[in-house]
Amino acid sequence: MVKYIFRRVLLLLLVVVSVMVIIFTILYFTPGDPAKSALGQDANPESIAAFHAKYGLDKPYPEQLARYLYKAIFKLDLGYSYMMKSPVSMELATRIPVTMKLAFWAVVLSTLIGIPLGVICSIRQYSFLDSLATLVTLLGVSMPTFWTGLLLILAFSVHLGWLPSMGASTVSEMILPIVTLSGSSIAVIARMTRSSMLEVIRSDYIRTARAKGQKERVVIMRHALPNAMIPILTIISMQFGALLSGSIVTEAIFSISGVGRLMLEAINLRDYPVIQGGVLFISVAFCLINMAVDILYAFIDPRIHVK
Amino acid sequence: MHAVNHLNLTLHRGKALGFVGETGAGKTTTALAILQLIQTPPGKITGGSIMFEGHDIMKMTEAEKRQIRGDRISMIFQDPMTSLNPLKTVEDQIVEMIGLHSAMKGEEARKRALEMLALVGIRPERSKDYPHQFSGGMRQRVGIAIALACEPSLLIADEPTTALDVTIQAQVMELIKKLQSVVNTSFLLITHDLGIVAEICDDVAIMYAGRIVEYSNIRQLYSHPLHPYTRGLFDAVPRLDTRLGGKLSVIPGLPPDPIDLPKGCAFSPRCPKARPLCHERECGMREYEPGHFVNCHFPLELGEGGVQ
Structure with missing residues (x-):
């Protein structure tokens, strides 16, 4: 087990370094000059050259890349924000808790709604409820986050005036962003639960459990659901990743100062170190969750041997 | 589509009835109908009665049917590779059966499960193993242990040896036959092997296209x-x-x-x-x-x- 986790951590580091190289390269070759964004379009050539020299932007690509990697990996220094004139790691540290809080509750909410919804649909296959849920989840999957968010603001903040449309510091402020984020995740989780359960319910060991005289509720909850859990867990972990990157849109709509909004602003201003830091955070978080889920599999299914 | 039609059979207490027919003749469907385990939808029993010890199973409430399943009528399934829950230890799967139909709880039920495993020839130290750690023949033994744990008055075996190696088939049949006489249950054996029927059964029914075509001792x-x-x-x-x-x-x-x-x-x-x-x-x-x-x-x- 320890060996397996150790190997997974090594793999994670490899993925993270690759992400860093890729994002750095993409940003390097993206047109636009951060100096002009920082100093204004009509800054004089001397100050632009000074800016470049200060942040090492005048160096050739391999040297810049090597320096970035070296500092990030061995000194945990993600660089300095051009715009905010502060270390990227500090900026991230204040924003990450906000984004994580939203993503976490969105995952909790979508799991708590998605799994029971999927289970009910699977045991009442082709019923009215099942068809209705299929329709609604289809809407949920197809609806872009910004559109759901705007509709929710329009309904609950503008017309009804029940909930605030900005921020995420109080519980009432968090409701709309969390619901917005959960929308498509609930749909995805419910659909996966339904199809996974339908497959399991038809299997022989479920018939065996019924032939024992077991109550249908117990057959579903104790025999079918655990067996259907692996694909559901996989989809939940992927939703977590989707929710983190989805925060870019949600945080912009609800004016929440999390990692997503930080990245959005940084992209507009070509604040390279901040963009790199944000992407790094999302990819590390995504990898960690995937790893946690992989380890969890072994606890659910005795057939999966952790070697 | 009617898979089984006009089927009329009687099985006497303590006797063994062989149910013979080609694949698709409706043998399994009939067995599942007795236990009321036809998957609905799409399946449905459209008529008839299933009398068991003087009561019509068709007219029972769901709770009454659950009482009968496992306790009075139990079934050994065709494919031991897929008939056991892969996430539960074999012991837990037997204990579940015992817990449902007897007053035995906890340690007592566990002891009874080990007894059943011993009866089908599985060593007690393997009781905490999962189905995938057993061979097909061993899994079928577990299936038999589950089916007989509550000493049912009717045991249905649906081609219990079809999925097994020829060498294991005889062993498993021998075991079922032995336990059937120990527990003294009626026995419905579904098979397409006339040889096995001749060895084990008292009566035989030949099924073709969802109907009984011949029935005798x-x-x-x-x-x-x-x-x-x-x-x-x-x-x-x-x-x-x-x-x-x-x-x-x-x-x-x-x-x-x-x-x-x-x-x-x-x-x-x-x-x-x-x-x-x-x-x-x-x-x-x-x-x-x-x-x-x-x-x-x-x-x-x-x-x-x-x-x-």
Whole structure:
């Protein structure tokens, strides 16, 4: 087990370094000059050259890349924000808790709604409820986050005036962003639960459990659901990743100062170190969750041997 | 589509009935109907009654059916590789059965589960293992232990050895037979192996296209089968004295599609003895000689269908 986790951590580091190289390269070759964004379009050539020299932007690509990697990996220094004139790691540290809080509750909410919804649909296959849920989840999957968010603001903040449309510091402020984020995740989780359960319910060991005289509720909850859990867990972990990157849109709509909004602003201003830091955070978080889920599999299914 | 039609059978307490037919004849469907475990939708029992110890299972409430399942009637399934829950230890799967139908709890139920495992020849130290750690034959033994844990009065075995190695088949059948007499249950054996039936059963019913075509005690049916289909089945059993390299005897044609059953007797298109009446209407079950029922207008003469 320890060996397996150790190997997974090594793999994670490899993925993270690759992400860093890729994002750095993409940003390097993206047109636009951060100096002009920082100093204004009509800054004089001397100050632009000074800016470049200060942040090492005048160096050739391999040297810049090597320096970035070296500092990030061995000194945990993600660089300095051009715009905010502060270390990227500090900026991230204040924003990450906000984004994580939203993503976490969105995952909790979508799991708590998605799994029971999927289970009910699977045991009442082709019923009215099942068809209705299929329709609604289809809407949920197809609806872009910004559109759901705007509709929710329009309904609950503008017309009804029940909930605030900005921020995420109080519980009432968090409701709309969390619901917005959960929308498509609930749909995805419910659909996966339904199809996974339908497959399991038809299997022989479920018939065996019924032939024992077991109550249908117990057959579903104790025999079918655990067996259907692996694909559901996989989809939940992927939703977590989707929710983190989805925060870019949600945080912009609800004016929440999390990692997503930080990245959005940084992209507009070509604040390279901040963009790199944000992407790094999302990819590390995504990898960690995937790893946690992989380890969890072994606890659910005795057939999966952790070697 | 009607998978099983006009099926009428009686099984006496403590007796063993063999239920023989080709794949798709409706044997498993009949067994699942007895336990009321037909998957609905899409399946449905449209009529009839299933009398068990004086009560009609069809008219029972869901709770009453649950009481019967496992406790009074239990089933050994065809495929041991898929019939056990892969996420539970074999011990837990037996304990579940015991917990449902007896007052035994906790340690006591656990002890009983170990007893059952010992009875089917599985060492107690393997009780905490999961199904995937067992071979097919061992898993079927676990299935048997589960089915017999509550000493049911009727045991249904649905082709219990079909998925197993030939060498294991005999062992498993031997075990079931032994335990059946120990627990003294009635036994419904579904199979397509006439040899096993002859060894184990008291009565035998031959099924074709969702109907019983012949039903009798072993002695009568094996000494002189009446239905041409039964005769065909016997002829299809390879014998030791046939010439090497010779062709096996087969019944020409294929079993009919249950969606599109032929008019008249379902076997008439394949029957060597069919006459115009057979294509017109089905005969229906009749008692040709005492205790020997056949669904045929023109059964083989007594003596004509004899088997050594």
